[in-house]
Amino acid sequence: MPARILIDYLAVRTALREFLDWHSFQVCGDAKDGKEAIEKVIKLKPHIIVLDINMPVMNGFKAAQEILRISPATKIVFLKMHDEPSMVQGTRSWAHGFVPKSAAGTALIPILHRLAGTTPKVRTAAG
16 A cells, blocks of 8 residues: 655645656645644544645644644655755654755655655656
């Protein structure tokens, strides 16, 4: 069974959903902000959530802390604008991965497979 993933990254939600689908992940939902991400975690019970750090209503760090409080088994991967060590340092003990947005095309899938305990499937252009 593929890992169920919730995404909240508004600007590229459709592209990210298609990208994850191409790599055999099941996107169970998406959220427009941190507050809705928490509500969707309660409702959809994803295995993994991909969070943007800079979100409206509630930032990704605050949302992640609440998500882990209510659903400790949920794995959290942050998408972030810059690869700033200071931003990562304070959350390293409870975040399961950080991916710079500029490297999402190459770094996100390996992290998701690691967290899901799955092996990447070999895909060809024909499908």
